[in-house]
Amino acid sequence: MTEIELVVSRSRRLEYLLKRHYHAEGKGLHQLITSCEERLPHEIIPSLRYVATMRNKVVHEEGFELNVQGFRKACRDCEKELTPRSTRRVWAVAVLLVVGMTALALWFYSTNWHQIKFNP
Missing domain, CATH: 1.20.5 (Single alpha-helices involved in coiled-coils or other helix-helix interfaces)
Structure with missing residues (x-):
């Protein structure tokens, strides 16, 4: 699985959890987080913002180097907290x-x- 595939699949999973369980609205992950920020556990918001930022950088910036293990850990923590x-x-x-x-x-x-x- 390439970095882009990893980042997009994990981000989509977080988007689904935000929409399904927190009634988030918006286009991108940052907008989804902002729309339901008051309903989210406050300690997970920085990790969600990190995932959203890394997703944008991997998809839009040529040659960006992703810390894959850090990204996976952040996604795992977010999924666990949002489930x-x-x-x-x-x-x-x-x-x-x-x-x-x-x-x-x-x-x-x-x-x-x-x-x-x-x-x-």
Whole structure:
């Protein structure tokens, strides 16, 4: 994946999250951030502005060198903060239930396997 593809795909994901969960309006990422700034967590706004600025520089400036790891970290932090927590909790509970039920089944069968009779 080239830098431009990386930057555009990650920026589009952030734009989607801003529009979907924060009712942002506007054309570019900077406008989206400005339109919903009062509803956003204040500690994430500088990271969002960084992502928007890097996106503009990569797309519009010839020869711009992107710090890919820093950009990915900023995007990851922004996505984590912008994703509703209830969704993360639901997935965590679902995974915990599946793992718990699997462990319970393994325990049950390991302790009772010798008592189970099969009739062909």
